[in-house]
Amino acid sequence: MRILVAMSGGVDSSVVAALLKQEGHEVIGATLQLYDHGQAVSRAGSCCAGRDILDARAVADRLDIPHYVIDAEERFRKSVIDRFAESYARGETPVPCVACNQGVKFTDLLGMARDLDCDAMATGHYVRRVEGEGRSELHRPADLSRDQSWFLFATTQDQLDYLRFPLGDMPDKDAVRGLAETFGLAIAAKPDSQDICFVPSGSYADVVETLRPETGGEGEIVTEDGRVLGRHEGIARYTVGQSKRLGDIHTKDGRRQIVKRIDATTRRIVVGPREGAGRTEFALRDMNWLTEPDAAGMRCEVQIRAREACRAACVYPVAGGARVVLDEPAMPAPGQACVLYQGSRVLGGGFILS
Amino acid sequence: MTVYLDANATECLRPSAMTAMLDALRCEGNPSSVHGPGRKARALLEAARSQIGSLWGMGPEQVVFTSGGTEANALAIHAFGQGRRVLVGATEHDAVRMASSHAEIVPVRGDGQLCLDALDRMLGSGGPALVCAMIANNETGILHPLEAIRDLCLRHGALLHVDAVQGAGRIALTCDGVTSMAVSGHKAGGAKGAGALLLGGELHVTPLMRGGGQERGRRGGTQPLQIIVGMAAAFQDACAQDWRPVADLRDRIDEFALSCGARVIGDRHAPRLPNTTSLSLWGVPAQTQLMMLDLAGFAVSTGSACSSGKVSASHVLSAMGLGEAAAQAIRISLPWNVTEEQVVAFKAAYRTMAERLGTRAA
Numbered sequence: 001m002r003i004l005v006a007m008s009g010g011v012d013s014s015v016v017a018a019l020l021k022q023e024g025h026e027v028i029g030a031t032l033q034l035y036d037h038g039q040a041v042s043r044a045g046s047c048c049a050g051r052d053i054l055d056a057r058a059v060a061d062r063l064d065i066p067h068y069v070i071d072a073e074e075r076f077r078k079s080v081i082d083r084f085a086e087s088y089a090r091g092e093t094p095v096p097c098v099a100c101n102q103g104v105k106f107t108d109l110l111g112m113a114r115d116l117d118c119d120a121m122a123t124g125h126y127v128r129r130v131e132g133e134g135r136s137e138l139h140r141p142a143d144l145s146r147d148q149s150w151f152l153f154a155t156t157q158d159q160l161d162y163l164r165f166p167l168g169d170m171p172d173k174d175a176v177r178g179l180a181e182t183f184g185l186a187i188a189a190k191p192d193s194q195d196i197c198f199v200p201s202g203s204y205a206d207v208v209e210t211l212r213p214e215t216g217g218e219g220e221i222v223t224e225d226g227r228v229l230g231r232h233e234g235i236a237r238y239t240v241g242q243s244k245r246l247g248d249i250h251t252k253d254g255r256r257q258i259v260k261r262i263d264a265t266t267r268r269i270v271v272g273p274r275e276g277a278g279r280t281e282f283a284l285r286d287m288n289w290l291t292e293p294d295a296a297g298m299r300c301e302v303q304i305r306a307r308e309a310c311r312a313a314c315v316y317p318v319a320g321g322a323r324v325v326l327d328e329p330a331m332p333a334p335g336q337a338c339v340l341y342q343g344s345r346v347l348g349g350g351f352i353l354s
Numbered sequence: 355m356t357v358y359l360d361a362n363a364t365e366c367l368r369p370s371a372m373t374a375m376l377d378a379l380r381c382e383g384n385p386s387s388v389h390g391p392g393r394k395a396r397a398l399l400e401a402a403r404s405q406i407g408s409l410w411g412m413g414p415e416q417v418v419f420t421s422g423g424t425e426a427n428a429l430a431i432h433a434f435g436q437g438r439r440v441l442v443g444a445t446e447h448d449a450v451r452m453a454s455s456h457a458e459i460v461p462v463r464g465d466g467q468l469c470l471d472a473l474d475r476m477l478g479s480g481g482p483a484l485v486c487a488m489i490a491n492n493e494t495g496i497l498h499p500l501e502a503i504r505d506l507c508l509r510h511g512a513l514l515h516v517d518a519v520q521g522a523g524r525i526a527l528t529c530d531g532v533t534s535m536a537v538s539g540h541k542a543g544g545a546k547g548a549g550a551l552l553l554g555g556e557l558h559v560t561p562l563m564r565g566g567g568q569e570r571g572r573r574g575g576t577q578p579l580q581i582i583v584g585m586a587a588a589f590q591d592a593c594a595q596d597w598r599p600v601a602d603l604r605d606r607i608d609e610f611a612l613s614c615g616a617r618v619i620g621d622r623h624a625p626r627l628p629n630t631t632s633l634s635l636w637g638v639p640a641q642t643q644l645m646m647l648d649l650a651g652f653a654v655s656t657g658s659a660c661s662s663g664k665v666s667a668s669h670v671l672s673a674m675g676l677g678e679a680a681a682q683a684i685r686i687s688l689p690w691n692v693t694e695e696q697v698v699a700f701k702a703a704y705r706t707m708a709e710r711l712g713t714r715a716a
Contacts, residue, residue, distance in 0.1 A: 033664045069664045
């Protein structure tokens with residue numbers, strides 16, 4: 001088979017390319033240039049390519065496969081970074097990695113793979129693709145500590161049919177690093193990538209406030225009935241359901257307080273006691289189904305944050321979205337993903353509406 | 355087997371250059387040394403200098419060897435741009451565009467040629483100037499009206515530096531009335547690593563690197579003797595070559611591409627190099643075209659690839675007002691030894707690509 005491998009320059013996708021080459025496939029490496037590295041690290045005149053692109057190229061040379069760098073800067077800025085900032089400006093907490101997988105990777109790069117007459121595209125994601133009855137299924141990986149299925153819920157059935165995830169059955173990261181060493185790849189000991197790739201400084205709020213200045217600056221922290229408890233330093237720094245950055249207010253009246261709502265128009269952070277703060281019902285937008293949805297409602301488990309256990313729920317499909325009814329109350333954060341599982345299988349998912 | 359159609363990136367090595375370089379490798383002396391081996395090396399170097407100068411009607415004292423085209427351009431702009439405005443054509447190579455921090459951009463017309471009216475206006479206002487214009491564009495092969503540009507410069511008392519990196523050896527050149535001209539050996543079939551700045555008037559230039567005072571104090575550093583000897587042999591052969599058969603093959607590619615639904619940039623509007631054409635396929639990113647042809651065994655290029663390998667929209671085609679098509683064009687530049695069989699094979703691959711991808715836009 002001719003397979004295009006999305007190579008990030010990290011250990012995982014490098015091992016994927018090596019494995020497929022070893023299996024005898026015609027492997028083509030492609031690395032997305034998502035943002036100008038020179039600008040991101042604020043070093044004028046430095047090369048636009050970061051270390052990762054050079055690493056990917058070195059791995060491709062080592063494996064003797066063709067390798068190309070794809071300019072996705074403009075598309076990434078519009079479809080991921082700008083939307084990331086817009087979402088914060090609406091008072092949400094977005095998941096940029098979902099938007100990136102959905103657009104730049106699984107739409108654009110995958111389209112390019114099809115143009116190049118590839119039979120499949122492979123990535124280094126830790127998920128499993130299982131041939132089910134009549135359709136391919138998306139499952140959690142063998143190594144649950146590396147599970148990326150939550151970030152890939154928006155993969156369409158058509159995309160899933162075309163994709164391959166060779167690392168899904170790896171027992172752990174050490175095994176992958178071991179393979180990298182066996183293949184003689186110089187990046188075998190390279191550290192894992194960080195949370196949000198386009199925020200090398202680690203302060204995503206600074207990025208958001210540069211793009212959407214209205215999210216920056218002080219505002220009030222208030223109770224549900226409008227009583228002002230204190231001031232905050234910008235709405236992009238808060239997430240519904242969390243108590244980070246609340247200072248003294250955190251333990252107000254001896255009760256643990258959390259963010260209940262973010263009101264973007266008045267720039268107010270609304271807090272309340274954690275007890276009894278949860279809700280059992282909420283709506284999802286931009287639903288993606290990887291199964292035939294049951295209009296009468298489906299019993300399943302849902303995961304409403306990247307690193308959190310699943311919760312029992314019943315999900316009812318509606319036009320373009322879904323209504324989720326949890327068995328136990330929780331604090332879903334608008335903008336985050338709600339992914340539906342049955343055992344290890346991803347049934348679909350959508351974004352939480354406020 | 356790869357079919358190599360990217361001569362404007364680097365030409366195929368000419369056998370005469372290979373032979374000359376292998377012979378010169380036996381010469382171990384430094385051309386600056388005063389002893390016997392040094393004298394032998396210097397004799398070879400000076401023979402190459404005379405040979406190169408005479409190809410364009412110049413004496414040896416008018417030839418300054420450099421590491422290549424980029425350095426020759428940088429040296430000219432460094433030396434002649436001091437105390438002058440630097441006027442740079444919008445489609446110039448980065449070797450020229452990036453050489454001056456205060457360059458003023460002279461627009462080009464839709465056909466890719468420098469806009470003479472604009473140049474006239476710009477020269478007419480403001481102080482003394484250095485004009486930098488390429489003889490032939492590296493991406494499209496389009497030739498600038500050099501005589502008219504030279505006349506304008508003479509009339510306004512401006513200096514003229516010509517970037518002849520793509521033209522030298524492929525078309526006839528004259529240095530009359532030109533301040534300086536940059537050439538590069540590997541674009542003519544020599545090895546990479548040597549070029550020259552040809553000086554038309556003032557023979558002294560302030561060096562970029564002073565070093566040991568080589569090249570009469572105009573460029574420090576030991577000359578790469580073998581590469582320079584190869585460059586001289588390559589230019590000799592390139593200038594003697596009949597390029598009409600190459601132009602004929604290029605024209606056949608153009609006709610064929612048109613029949614596949616492609617657009618030929620600059621076709622029939624402005625004179626072009628004999629070996630170069632730029633083909634755009636509507637709606638298909640240049641990157642995809644390049645990858646598809648590469649995987650099929652054909653080496654072509656897009657105008658603008660940075661050191662990372664990332665392909666962006668071409669500044670040359672953008673300056674010509676081509677809009678989105680600027681990101682959808684590939685350059686085919688036939689090497690001096692291209693064969694008809696290679697062109698036939700390329701046409702088949704191009705049709706396969708155009709049929710597969712070109713229909714999407716419709």
